[in-house]
Ligand code: FSX
């Protein structure tokens with residue numbers, strides 16, 4: 515029988531709500547059972563060695579797993595980070611102790627990123643800073659790409675934003691990397707795989723015909739496009755309208771809520787207030803930013 519290759523994955527949690535881990539646990543196709551216990555792609559198995567939310571171990575023993583992974587598999591493991599890392603007040607996100615000192619997540623993340631094959635910035639917090647970095651950003655929260663740039667670390671970063679991210683976005687990206695290699699996964703200018711983040715929500719939204727016809731809902735629960743109620747679909751790149759959430763059950767606009775733009779680097783500050791119509795000035799800024807990125 516052909517040998518199964520183990521791909522070690524270590525998963526750190528900075529400042530976030532843990533929704534990213536919970537979202538992965540909702541993976542439906544493939545099931546989380548398949549993701550963690552079987553071959554994700556032929557001959558390759560994800561060996562999730564560290565994720566505090568679900569692992570039974572604790573204390574020094576599990577911290578040793580992190581150190582062992584970096585030491586024994588340099589360049590051969592994937593570091594997943596959810597939640598932002600805190601630069602100004604690092605004690606708001608820590609992992610373990612060295613002697614009397616609590617170790618900031620940003621230190622662990624830096625150390626593990628240095629010898630990883632790739633870093634995944636999972637969720638908008640780890641990708642771009644997200645909610646913890648909202649103004650006035652009291653803890654100095656940043657995402658992993660910024661941390662790596664500051665530290666001069668050149669390990670490739672894939673960003674899988676979303677607050678939370680869809681489980682398919684992570685599982686599919688990992689499977690593609692394992693099957694075809696990192697360079698085969700096309701990403702946009704801010705590191706998001708284009709197979710998931712390549713189109714505007716507004717392009718595939720089932721209420722788009724209402725937008726084009728000028729039929730706008732004026733109150734929640736009314737039919738029509740949700741633009742006047744604050745929908746950020748026109749400036750948000752994600753496949754939520756066709757992929758949908760909770761095993762294909764529904765998605766924000768389908769449930770009558772405007773899209774909040776949670777996958778974008780501008781979330782939450784520049785996309786707030788969430789229930790206020792996006793103004794023309796802001797639309798123009800996004801249009802120019804989009805053109806500049808082409
Ligand atoms: Fe952030 Fe993760 Fe939002 Fe939460 O921990 S992307 S707050 S859904 O879950 O980091």
Ligand code: SF4
Pocket residue numbers: 715716717719720721722723725738739740741745746747748767773
């Ligand atoms: Fe666009 Fe939002 Fe209207 Fe859908 S509901 S058509 S995404 S503005």
